Amino acid sequence: MKNTFTTIIWLALILLTTMTYSIDLIGMSGKATMLALLAITMLKSQMVANYFMGLRKCGTLWRGIMFGYFLIVGSLIAIAYLMAEH
Amino acid sequence: MNQANIISDTAANGAAAKEIDSLPGDFAIWIFIFAEMLAFGVLFVAYAFTRAKNVELFNASQLTLSRTSGFINTLALISSSYCVVRGVAAIKQGLSKQCAGWLSGAFLLGGLFIGIKLVEFNAKFAADITMSTNDFYMFYLALTFFHFMHVLMGMVILAVIIMKARRGGYSAADYVGVETGASFWHMVDFLWIILFPLVYIIR
Secondary structure, eight states: OHHHHHHHHHHHHHHHHHHHHHHHHTTOOSHHHHHHHHHHHHHHHHHIIIIISOGGGSOHHHHHHHHHHHHHHHHHHHHHHHTOOO | OOHHHHHHHHHHHHHHHHHHHSOSSOHHHHHHHHHHHHHHHHHHHHHHHHHHTOHHHHHHHHTTSOHHHHHHHHHHHHHHHHHHHHHHHHHHTTOHHHHHHHHHHHHHHHHHHHHHHHHHHHHHHHTTOOTTSOHHHHHHHHHHHHHHHHHHHHHHHHHHHHHHHHTTOOOSSOOHHHHHHHHHHHHHHHHHHHHIIIIIIOO
């Protein structure tokens, strides 16, 4: 059962990666696309941390540090892209 | 319930709580993991803010990268991470040979990543592209080479664990070493998960 769940997470990560690549292939761009791609990226990273690393079984402090990292890095990247000088 | 039983139960609950609260693997690797996350985080943000001042240059240079290579490499690292999870699950059941098998799969996928990156680096160097070509390539080469070195280091760690697992060096009661190596490998994976769209895709 646990291995089945891990396999589902792996397949979800593969699907999200393929979505990211497909968005590039069909030439989608713009601020909404950038934000969507960043959201997918942070979701994938959080999935690896929680389900592959096993942080979901750890204390709030460790899960908070990891979530905070993805949130801060993702937000700063988003701010930089939103204020970019075209 | 007598006092001895209460003390015993409290100690058992404390041990269980500690096991749930504590990070997987040796705590020392987590100091390293957090330090690496910080270093990569600073580079990711520096890339984004440097790009903000020169969007056209970054977008034009980004289009010269092989996004298909980056995509395949992402699939390779995610799949290798999956193999590592299965390896850890196997050793928790005392299945050393299965653990070694899954970790060998992860090692081979790491090798695929290295092979593709070498082809990519070779193409860039053949085109006379270096870190001083422009700001984009400076970040591209610095970030991807820094990460490349972490993949190599992760593969060395995996190789050591695979050899020990094959000799029966881990068991259902003693698998901290496997979890320690696994934690490092997953970090290498999620850093690439951020690096790939940032440098190859998002414009």
